[in-house]
Amino acid sequence: MYVAVKGGEAAIDAARAWLAEERRGDPAVPELTLDQIREQLGLAVDRVMAEASLHDPDLAALALKQAQGDVIEAVFLLRAYRTTLPRFAGSLPVDTADMAVERRISATFKDLPGGQILGPTYDYTHRLLDFALAAEGGAVPVAPQATPGEGAMPRVLELLVGEGLMEREVPPEDESGPVPDLTREPLSFPAGRPLRLQSMARGDEGFLLSLGYSTQRGYGRNHPFAGEIRQGEVSVEVEVPELGFAVDIGDIVLTECQSVNQFKGDATRPAQFTRGYGLVFGRGERKAMAMALVDRALRAEELGEAVQGPAQDEEFVLSHADNVEASGFVQHLKLPHYVDFQAELQLVRALRAKALKEAAE
Amino acid sequence: MTEERRRWLAVLARAPGDELAAAVEGAGAPPCRVVRAAETGLVMVRGRAGGTGERFNLGEMTVSRCTVTDDEGRLGVGWIAGRDKRKAEAVARLDLLLQRPEGALLKARVVAPLAAAQAATREARAAKAAATKVEFFTMVRGDV
Numbered sequence: 001m002y003v004a005v006k007g008g009e010a011a012i013d014a015a016r017a018w019l020a021e022e023r024r025g026d027p028a029v030p031e032l033t034l035d036q037i038r039e040q041l042g043l044a045v046d047r048v049m050a051e052a053s054l055h056d057p058d059l060a061a062l063a064l065k066q067a068q069g070d071v072i073e074a075v076f077l078l079r080a081y082r083t084t085l086p087r088f089a090g091s092l093p094v095d096t097a098d099m100a101v102e103r104r105i106s107a108t109f110k111d112l113p114g115g116q117i118l119g120p121t122y123d124y125t126h127r128l129l130d131f132a133l134a135a136e137g138g139a140v141p142v143a144p145q146a147t148p149g150e151g152a153m154p155r156v157l158e159l160l161v162g163e164g165l166m167e168r169e170v171p172p173e174d175e176s177g178p179v180p181d182l183t184r185e186p187l188s189f190p191a192g193r194p195l196r197l198q199s200m201a202r203g204d205e206g207f208l209l210s211l212g213y214s215t216q217r218g219y220g221r222n223h224p225f226a227g228e229i230r231q232g233e234v235s236v237e238v239e240v241p242e243l244g245f246a247v248d249i250g251d252i253v254l255t256e257c258q259s260v261n262q263f264k265g266d267a268t269r270p271a272q273f274t275r276g277y278g279l280v281f282g283r284g285e286r287k288a289m290a291m292a293l294v295d296r297a298l299r300a301e302e303l304g305e306a307v308q309g310p311a312q313d314e315e316f317v318l319s320h321a322d323n324v325e326a327s328g329f330v331q332h333l334k335l336p337h338y339v340d341f342q343a344e345l346q347l348v349r350a351l352r353a354k355a356l357k358e359a360a361e
Numbered sequence: 362m363t364e365e366r367r368r369w370l371a372v373l374a375r376a377p378g379d380e381l382a383a384a385v386e387g388a389g390a391p392p393c394r395v396v397r398a399a400e401t402g403l404v405m406v407r408g409r410a411g412g413t414g415e416r417f418n419l420g421e422m423t424v425s426r427c428t429v430t431d432d433e434g435r436l437g438v439g440w441i442a443g444r445d446k447r448k449a450e451a452v453a454r455l456d457l458l459l460q461r462p463e464g465a466l467l468k469a470r471v472v473a474p475l476a477a478a479q480a481a482t483r484e485a486r487a488a489k490a491a492a493t494k495v496e497f498f499t500m501v502r503g504d505v
Contacts, residue, residue: 055406055422056443082403088424090405096412100483102490110497118493145488155412169414179407179416193410194417201408201419232490235371236442238404242428243438245363248371249404249424250442258411279408281420 023068037061046253046282047071051323052078053183053202055252055281072204072323079324090179092237092246096256096279097155099232103285106156107226108260114153119231121285156228157258157275166260166273189315196298196318197291201280203321205287211311212293219309220297224276227260231283255280257288261296266304274303369459369472370452374441376475378448384471385454392432393457399427399439399446425449435460 024031038045038061048060052075059078067073103119106112118124120143132138160166180195187195200208215222233251240247257278265271276296278288297311310316320326373381403421410417422442427449429437437457439449458467 050420053420054403055420058444059423082421085423086402087421088402088404088426090418091407093407093409093416094419096408100487102486103493116495117490118495119490120493143489144492145485146491146494148484148487148491149494157411169409169411171409171413171415175416179405179418181405181418183418194415197408197410197417198419201417236404236406236422238424238440240438240440242436245367247438247440248367248374249440250374252406252422252442254419256412275411277411279419 023066032065034058034061034065037064043283044069044071046284047205047287048074048078050281050284050287051075051202051204052082054078054082072327076324076327089238089240092239094234094236094252094254096230096234096254097158099153099230099234099254099256100251101153101230101232103231104153104228105226106228108228109156109159112156112159113151115149153230155230155258157260160227160260160273164272167263167275169275187318189318191314191318193295193299196314197277197279197295199318199321200278200291200294203291204323204326205284205290207321207323207326208287208290208294211297211317212290214309215293215297215311220300220307220312222276222293222296222300222305223262224259224293224296225261226289227258227275229255229257229285229288231255231285253282255282255284255288257285257292259289259292259296263303274299366456366460369468370438370440370456372472372476372479373439373452373455375479378445378451380475381448381451381455384467385451385458388455388458388467388471393429393437393454394431395427395450396430396436397426397428399425399450399453401425401444401446427453429453429457431457431461 038057041061041064044064045057045060048063048071049055049057051071052060052063054060056078059081060074063074063077063081064071066077101114101117103121104114104117106116110116157166161168180192180198182191182195182198187199191199214220216224231253233253235248235251237246237248239245255278257276259276259278261274261276263269263272263274274296276292276294276299278291278293278295280288280291294311294317297309298314298317300307300312305312307313402424404424405421406419407416408419409415423444425439425441425444425446425448427439427446429450431437435457437453437455437460439452439454439456441449441452455467455471458464459472
């Protein structure tokens with residue numbers, strides 16, 4: 001129960017002013033610019049955009065600056081901003097096969113058309129603190145260049161699809177209807193795969209990472225391989241009504257992960273591989289992989305597998321994946337609960353008095 | 362025409378706003394009316410499950426758009442990623458100019474160099490990616 005409480009205006013003003021001062025830190029240190037954040041803390045910017053479900057690197061940089069680097073607070077700021085803008089349209093589905101690939105690896109095939117492209121990855125760094133970075137103005141090594149190979153870079157899983165060994169992902173025949181959208185309609189269960197993918201694409205990375213990890217440790221085991229991870233720019237196209245054709249409005253960076261999983265087969269389907277799918281804004285490889293694991297785990301019922309772990313429980317996953325919702329409900333405990341607590345206090349006092357009285361008799 | 366127009370709109374959408382504004386100014390714009398003033402909003406970006414399957418909503422992005430027209434009823438349209446309304450209007454004006462008889466000149470003077478610069482950037486990134494391509498070689502038993 002909430003009761004209106006007045007007072008504290010002066011304290012609140014003072015707290016906000018102090019926060020602004022703390023945010024700025026030591027004034028003798030130069031202030032961060034948004035360009036610096038966007039260019040040099042790019043992975044934090046990408047994470048804020050992904051979890052805010054709003055692609056705009058400059059605004060994500062501003063949110064990070066305003067939130068002093070608190071990612072969930074920055075996500076909240078960007079979500080709030082999003083509600084001030086009208087939605088003009090939905091894009092055509094992005095074509096990740098046509099991505100300008102900057103990284104593309106497969107753990108299932110060594111030799112594949114287009115090859116294994118490592119890209120600007122942390123995978124082969126030594127994870128030793130680089131004290132050279134502590135000194136400013138150091139020389140930046142020049143990335144070597146080579147001649148790109150001819151020919152396309154097909155999705156790895158399509159090679160298995162061609163052989164009939166991998167389930168084929170086909171769109172429904174009728175796509176005239178709307179795409180289900182959890183920002184427009186409250187979630188109800190069963191939600192179905194499009195809403196699950198939307199929820200996970202904007203879900204908290206830590207939550208999905210832990211859930212994906214739990215499937216590997218046996219809570220809904222499904223034997224995944226990283227069939228393909230690809231990262232790079234894709235163009236976004238929008239149908240413009242007054243033109244009657246789709247306009248390419250620019251590029252965004254995406255990371256896609258397709259896992260390859262076993263499927264024993266059933267009465268109607270032969271044994272084959274199935275997949276889990278992860279797609280996120282920016283360079284979010286860890287999250288794309290976790291999302292693919294959880295997507296596949298959530299398909300347990302569809303594929304006739306026993307539902308044994310939390311990662312396989314659609315309602316559990318989708319109800320708890322959103323960090324703004326989670327943060328709001330956890331932090332609402334800070335709001336005044338003075339009256340509720342008075343009631344509980346009276347109850348505990350009464351129970352104790354009664355027990356004392358009974359003991360005395 | 363449509364394919365050509367799609368191509369120049371894609372090039373303009375990726376170009377720096379300042380360069381486009383300068384190009385509009387330099388073109389000596391003909392009488393042209395704003396049908397829809399430049400505004401910023403959102404596009405919901407969609408993906409497909411597994412890359413080829415059912416559609417789903419990936420997340421939104423900021424976009425800006427603007428529509429202009431001339432006395433002959435041509436429409437110039439600007440749709441761009443991001444919140445730069447001035448740029449959306451510059452794209453719309455250039456799109457209109459490019460459809461007019463004098464468009465060919467503008468295409469050579471503005472669109473072609475922008476397209477070349479964008480291609481060069483793309484190729485440089487592709488070349489860096491190519492340098493990180495793994496060349497496997499098999500160890501022969503006994504080799505160290």
